[in-house]
Amino acid sequence: MPHRYEALGEALTSGSDVLGACAVAGEDLARDGASMQEALDGLRDTWRVAGAGDPPYDAVSALVTAWSETTLGYLHQLSCDDPLTGLASQAHLRSRLSELYRLGEDVSGHALVVVALPLGDDPSDEAGDHFTRAMRIARAGELARTVFARDETIARIGMHRVGILCRRDEVLGRRVRVLATLLDGSPEDGPLRLWIEGLPGTDHLAGSLLDELARG
Incomplete structure (x- = not known):
C-alpha cells in the first residue's frame, strides 16, 4: 500500500469505515506536505491494490476535504x-x-x-x-x-x-x-x-x- 494509506487498505479489505480512513489519510498527507495530486494518486493506487477498481466520489470527497482543511489551517497559522x-x-x-x-x-x-x-x-x-x-x-x-x-x-x-x-x-x-x-x-x-x-x-x-x- 502507498505510504499513509495502510489504514485505508485495511478498511477496504475488512469493510470498516472507509470514508473515515480516507479523511485521516488526507490529513496526514497534508501535514507531510504532499500535493493534492499525490494524495489522489495514492488513493487510486490503494483502491486498485485492494482490488476494488477506482475510488468512488464519496471517498475522493472525504480525502480532498480533509487535505484542504488541514492545509488551510496551516496557512492560517502562517498568515497575519x-x-x-x-x-x-x-x-x-x-x-x-x-x-x-x-x-x-x-x-x-x-x-x-x-x-x-x-x-x-x-x-x-x-x-x-x-x-x-x-x-x-x-x-x-x-x-x-x-x-x-x-x-x-x-x-x-x-x-x-x-x-x-x-x-x-x-x-x-x-x-x-x-x-x-x-x-x-x-x-x-x-x-x-x-x-x-x-x-x-x-x-x-x-x-x-x-x-x-x-x-x-
Missing part, C-alpha cells in the same frame, strides 16, 4: 490575516500577546474577550463546509468591530471562536454587554457564548491558553 473572514489570524493574535510580554507591559491591564459560536445542530459543522463556518465567524467579527473599534486586535481562534485582545478598563464590562446584545440579535442557529479571559502571567502560558481556546 485569516483569508476567509478578514479577521486577524490566530498567529497574529499570538504575536501581539508575545509583544505585550516582551515589552514588559502589565498584562493584568489587558484581557481577551472570547466569542464562541454554537456547536451541534449547525450546517457549518458538516465536514468540508469551512466556508459557511467562516462566514459565521466573519459576521461575529464584524459585530465585534462595531464595539471594539479602536486599536484592539480581533482575530479568529480555531474553527468556532473570535478573540478580541483589548484593555481591561472601566468600560470593558459595558462594551461586552453591548456586544452580547448585538450577538443575541444575530441570525445564528443557537446561543453564542461570550466571556472575558484574563491573561496569564507568562508568554508561554498565554500560548497554551490560545491553543486551548482553539481546540474548544
Whole structure:
C-alpha cells in the first residue's frame, strides 16, 4: 500500500469505515506536505491494490476535504490575516500577546474577550463546509468591530471562536454587554457564548491558553 494509506487498505479489505480512513489519510498527507495530486494518486493506487477498481466520489470527497482543511489551517497559522473572514489570524493574535510580554507591559491591564459560536445542530459543522463556518465567524467579527473599534486586535481562534485582545478598563464590562446584545440579535442557529479571559502571567502560558481556546 502507498505510504499513509495502510489504514485505508485495511478498511477496504475488512469493510470498516472507509470514508473515515480516507479523511485521516488526507490529513496526514497534508501535514507531510504532499500535493493534492499525490494524495489522489495514492488513493487510486490503494483502491486498485485492494482490488476494488477506482475510488468512488464519496471517498475522493472525504480525502480532498480533509487535505484542504488541514492545509488551510496551516496557512492560517502562517498568515497575519485569516483569508476567509478578514479577521486577524490566530498567529497574529499570538504575536501581539508575545509583544505585550516582551515589552514588559502589565498584562493584568489587558484581557481577551472570547466569542464562541454554537456547536451541534449547525450546517457549518458538516465536514468540508469551512466556508459557511467562516462566514459565521466573519459576521461575529464584524459585530465585534462595531464595539471594539479602536486599536484592539480581533482575530479568529480555531474553527468556532473570535478573540478580541483589548484593555481591561472601566468600560470593558459595558462594551461586552453591548456586544452580547448585538450577538443575541444575530441570525445564528443557537446561543453564542461570550466571556472575558484574563491573561496569564507568562508568554508561554498565554500560548497554551490560545491553543486551548482553539481546540474548544
